[in-house]
Amino acid sequence: MESDLLILIVVGVLSALYLFMILFFLIFWLKQKRFQPSTKTAKEVSVTIVVPVRNEEKGIKECIESLFNQTYPKYLYEVIVVDDYSTDDTRKIMREMDIPALRLFDLQQYLGNRGEKKPNKKEAISIGIKNAQGDLIITTDGDCLRSENWLHTMVDYFVNNNYKLITAPVVIKPAFTPLQILQQADVMTLMGITAATITAGKPTMCSGANLMYAKETFLELEGFKGNHDVPSGDDIFLMQKVHEKYADGIGFVKHFDAAVFTLPEKGLFKFLGQRIRWVSKSVGYANWWVKLQLLFAYLFNVLVIAAVAYSITKFIYTQEKFALLPGAIALGSKLFADLIFCIPVFHFFKKIWLALLLPFIEVLHIFYISFIGIISLSGRYRWRGRKVS
Known part of the structure; x- marks a missing residue:
């Protein structure tokens, strides 16, 4: 007993x-007020959108089209796609898209054959930023879509709040099967926790599918130096570095126009593989x-x-x-x-x-x-x- x-x-x-x-x-979720974007950004800021891709032939064209279908002035932003040894038609599709502000880089030209069998997302982003002409960097994924007000909302929030790094919602859609519904609910909950912990000044996570920071900040903090041994975590580890240097320098854009949309993983094994990849970042967490x-x-x-x-x-x-x-x-x-x-x-x-x-x-x-x-x-x-x- x-x-x-x-x-x-x-x-x-x-x-x-x-x-x-x-x-x-x-x-802290309730404490953070919904952001109200202005009708016009306070000042003109140049932006480079960096998209690291690998085997994204099914969604890359739609992704790029949504990036260039923005209300933000076209002359103020460019898109850099860095291909990570794709074995499908991703590069072919990209080369066929005749868009002046779209620039394609091939990771193999930088790493040779030594990078073929290992994850290179951090290297891809670093190369994209090295070649970026914009003052602000946004990273996103090659399978993501967004509304036409996405870029304006992100820049407006960043500029008006003087942050060093901001993140915004990622939404899974559509969701019909039990596994898809689980993924949608799971990611929305994670987004809620992301916003809450950032508002509390104790940032826990963020998503590289919707992340913005100043190029100057990335270079100042030496990018991903110190975390290259962890396959994933390009988002979390950079956020940790920013938080260590600038305690109040991180924000979450609580507005639906700032969201990006991505498809759920198809099949149980792909879903589990994704979640294991997410968990693998935890070995590099420095914050107790x-x-x-x-x-x-x-x-x-x-x-x-x-x-x-x-x-x-x-x-x-x-x-x-x-x-x-x-x-x-x-x-x-x-x-x-x-x-x-x-x-x-x-x-x-x-x-x-x-x-x-x-x-x-x-x-x-x-x-x-x-x-x-x-x-x-x-x-x-x-x-x-x-x-x-």
């Missing part, structure tokens, strides 16, 4: 801590707050599974209703905490109906997070046709 009480106390304390963590996110937050979030998901399994097993053998308490407290706390955070976040993304599916999404989320934490220990995954370890 003493052991049962101890288990109940441990579950109760950890559940309370999880609830406080989510309340922290909620408070970020590490502690990620570790606790993972362990709490494992705790929920363990508590529910313990309660069900205990109830089957004893038929005592008290046995169900640990599982009910852990699962109930997670459902309640996530619901009160997700409702305003989903509302911002115009997907409030997803809150009705949250119990279903939560079950999938708990198991996939726990599973990803285990298989990511190997550090191996496949991405864009490459084996990464």
